[in-house]
Amino acid sequence: MAIALTESAEPPAQAPDLPPEVSGRSPWALAGRRLWRNRIALSALVLFLLIILVCLAAPLYAHDIAKVNPFVNNLNGTTIIDGHKVPLMQQGGGILKLGETPLGPTWHISNYFLGADQQGRDVFARVLYGGRSSLEIGIGSAVICCVIATIIALIAGYFGGLVDAILSRLMDVIWAFPVYLLAISISTVLLTEQSGLSIGPLHLVATSLWLPTIIIAFIYLPYVYRPIRGHVLSVSEKEFVQAGIAQGASDLRLIFSDILPNVISVVIVLLPLMIATTILTESALSFLSIGVQPPNASWGTIISDGQDLLYTRPWVAIAPGIMIVLTVLALNVLGDGVRDALDPRAKLRVEG
Amino acid sequence: MLTFIVRRMAWTVLVMFAITVLVFVIFFKTPGVDPARQIAGRNPSPQVMQEIRHQFGLDRPFPVQYGDMMKKIFITRDLVSYSNQGIKVIPEIIAAAPATLSLVFGAALIWVVMAILMGVAAAVMRGTLLDPLLMIIALIGISMPVFWLGEVVNLITQSRLHHTFLFSWVPPLGYTPLTQNPVRWFEGLFFPWITLSILYIGFYARVLRANLLEIQNEDYVRTARAKGLTERRVLVRHTLRNSMITFVSLFGLDFGVLVGGGALLTEVVFAIHGVGFLTYQSLTNLDLPTIMSTVIYGAFFIVLANTLVDIAYAGLDPRVRPA
Numbered sequence: 001m002a003i004a005l006t007e008s009a010e011p012p013a014q015a016p017d018l019p020p021e022v023s024g025r026s027p028w029a030l031a032g033r034r035l036w037r038n039r040i041a042l043s044a045l046v047l048f049l050l051i052i053l054v055c056l057a058a059p060l061y062a063h064d065i066a067k068v069n070p071f072v073n074n075l076n077g078t079t080i081i082d083g084h085k086v087p088l089m090q091q092g093g094g095i096l097k098l099g100e101t102p103l104g105p106t107w108h109i110s111n112y113f114l115g116a117d118q119q120g121r122d123v124f125a126r127v128l129y130g131g132r133s134s135l136e137i138g139i140g141s142a143v144i145c146c147v148i149a150t151i152i153a154l155i156a157g158y159f160g161g162l163v164d165a166i167l168s169r170l171m172d173v174i175w176a177f178p179v180y181l182l183a184i185s186i187s188t189v190l191l192t193e194q195s196g197l198s199i200g201p202l203h204l205v206a207t208s209l210w211l212p213t214i215i216i217a218f219i220y221l222p223y224v225y226r227p228i229r230g231h232v233l234s235v236s237e238k239e240f241v242q243a244g245i246a247q248g249a250s251d252l253r254l255i256f257s258d259i260l261p262n263v264i265s266v267v268i269v270l271l272p273l274m275i276a277t278t279i280l281t282e283s284a285l286s287f288l289s290i291g292v293q294p295p296n297a298s299w300g301t302i303i304s305d306g307q308d309l310l311y312t313r314p315w316v317a318i319a320p321g322i323m324i325v326l327t328v329l330a331l332n333v334l335g336d337g338v339r340d341a342l343d344p345r346a347k348l349r350v351e352g
Numbered sequence: 353m354l355t356f357i358v359r360r361m362a363w364t365v366l367v368m369f370a371i372t373v374l375v376f377v378i379f380f381k382t383p384g385v386d387p388a389r390q391i392a393g394r395n396p397s398p399q400v401m402q403e404i405r406h407q408f409g410l411d412r413p414f415p416v417q418y419g420d421m422m423k424k425i426f427i428t429r430d431l432v433s434y435s436n437q438g439i440k441v442i443p444e445i446i447a448a449a450p451a452t453l454s455l456v457f458g459a460a461l462i463w464v465v466m467a468i469l470m471g472v473a474a475a476v477m478r479g480t481l482l483d484p485l486l487m488i489i490a491l492i493g494i495s496m497p498v499f500w501l502g503e504v505v506n507l508i509t510q511s512r513l514h515h516t517f518l519f520s521w522v523p524p525l526g527y528t529p530l531t532q533n534p535v536r537w538f539e540g541l542f543f544p545w546i547t548l549s550i551l552y553i554g555f556y557a558r559v560l561r562a563n564l565l566e567i568q569n570e571d572y573v574r575t576a577r578a579k580g581l582t583e584r585r586v587l588v589r590h591t592l593r594n595s596m597i598t599f600v601s602l603f604g605l606d607f608g609v610l611v612g613g614g615a616l617l618t619e620v621v622f623a624i625h626g627v628g629f630l631t632y633q634s635l636t637n638l639d640l641p642t643i644m645s646t647v648i649y650g651a652f653f654i655v656l657a658n659t660l661v662d663i664a665y666a667g668l669d670p671r672v673r674p675a
Contacts, residue, residue: 178609178613178614181647184643185375188643303503306503314507321500328495
């Protein structure tokens with residue numbers, strides 16, 4: 001197996017029996033082709049893009065189709081079903097037939113499709129808006145995390161010695177910290193400060209989506225840092241880097257034009273899986289009320305809101321959960337596909 | 353081996369120290385955050401604020417503050433929760449521990465058995481439809497938020513199908529201690545166990561399958577086959593046994609994380625009053641002394657579990673030792 005691999009990595013002149021569709025193409029083009037042929041991964045990508053598109057269209061839906069504002073209480077509101085005027089909050093209901101129960105799903109796309117929540121707000125519109133926050137935080141924190149972790153890993157792996165020791169030990173300490181407990185500690189302290197938080201020129205308000213984004217990016221740093229640093233270490237010892245040093249190339253040039261292109265594939269493999277993880281983490285933190293803060297909504301906060309209505313109006317909690325499962329599932333499948341496409345060894349190993 | 357253990361233990365102590373410092377810095381030294389205001393909980397009176405400033409020595413230098421806090425948590429164990437009528441935090445955590453342990457032990461048992469069955473079945477049945485089917489189920493399992501799954505389970509077992517013979521035995525949400533009523537303990541924990549274990553079953557089954565397939569190409573497996581051993585014996589004594597090294601070390605880490613507070617979401621959804629639930633309650637009350645203590649205790653447990661796993665791993669696999 002190993003022999004076959006080194007052969008295929010040689011230039012085509014020395015391996016004349018390479019199939020024509022492989023010879024003369026860059027590794028990226030080859031990976032792209034492998035991903036394109038992987039129909040399952042491709043449909044996962046389409047599903048993910050579709051979810052993004054639908055969530056981006058939330059304002060369109062709320063203004064033009066449903067004609068509601070899903071961020072304003074509407075306890076005395078009414079809507080028209082089958083020509084009858086129906087209040088959004090209905091008296092009685094539930095097991096004890098006490099209190100108010102919001103309108104259930106109507107299954108009409110333009111009219112409280114999934115019903116209303118405890119405050120008379122359109123659940124479907126909220127799920128779409130919530131998806132925007134969840135995806136923004138998920139994608140944002142995964143990208144920030146990968147970029148920062150890659151920079152730290154490049155510095156640690158390239159310079160080695162004391163720099164590497166300090167940075168790696170620092171990452172080890174964050175790594176030893178249980179993810180949720182670290183997130184809970186940071187979030188409680190930051191979110192209880194109502195007036196907002198100033199770090200240098202940055203001013204963060206507790207309701208800002210940047211707060212959970214930065215917290216989640218921070219707690220996953222070591223999970224991205226570790227594999228990338230390993231690759232940087234092994235690439236740094238390759239002959240072409242030695243040749244670069246001999247030619248007198250600067251540190252920056254060596255890091256960015258010699259080492260980075262050779263480790264970037266590791267980052268790309270990690271990215272979809274990281275987004276899946278960060279979306280799950282965001283939903284968990286928001287469920288615990290230390291993630292996205294009102295008036296913003298996210299899938300996690302809507303599930304949390306739906307907890308009180310679980311037995312009477314279960315769709316409030318179920319719908320955002322289904323969106324999370326679809327998104328994370330698509331990303332996991334896509335991540336597997338990207339890994340197989342970029343790392344042919346992984347595929348061979350599994351198929352061999 | 354002894355040097356390895358000593359070095360590993362030294363590193364453990366160092367990490368624990370670093371964690372307490374990190375937690376302390378987060379809670380007391382975040383720029384722009386007044387720790388007295390944080391500790392006091394919601395709407396404190398000026399007297400309480402004054403008392404806290406004095407008691408926690410907030411006007412004194414950093415190392416003194418840190419030392420005082422650690423003394424309150426570990427030695428005198430008299431850290432007091434202000435938002436919870438002055439209740440002592442550490443005894444409360446210890447009282448909550450059995451519920452968490454019951455939840456995590458049961459779930460761990462289920463996930464180990466199920467993951468091995470699924471992983472081995474998928475690897476053995478490769479090429480048939482069963483393999484991709486099992487792996488898709490596993491993938492769905494790791495894509496579900498555990499708190500949402502718990503709510504769906506509650507919806508079915510507590511409400512929608514509760515009147516049917518299938519789920520009529522499910523008791524209301526909550527935890528009954530084992531010593532009080534073993535049957536009720538089991539009934540109450542059955543669905544929390546399943547809910548908590550599904551994510552791990554999916555994850556471990558995938559890891560195990562990949563590992564088994566990788567090991568199948570090793571020389572010693574070919575040798576075992578060449579010797580004429582039955583497929584069953586090759587699988588159990590050679591392939592599976594080696595896969596267990598990865599499996600066991602992963603298990604140690606995840607088990608530690610769950611006992612150390614990772615089961616929080618499951619505990620909240622099923623109203624099991626364990627350590628995680630305590631953390632959640634403190635979150636809703638903004639009870640910072642309790643959160644800080646549960647975080648430190650949880651982190652300590654996890655670091656300790658990591659150490660034990662590493663030492664056990666080194667005992668099993670001599671190649672790891674020099675590292």
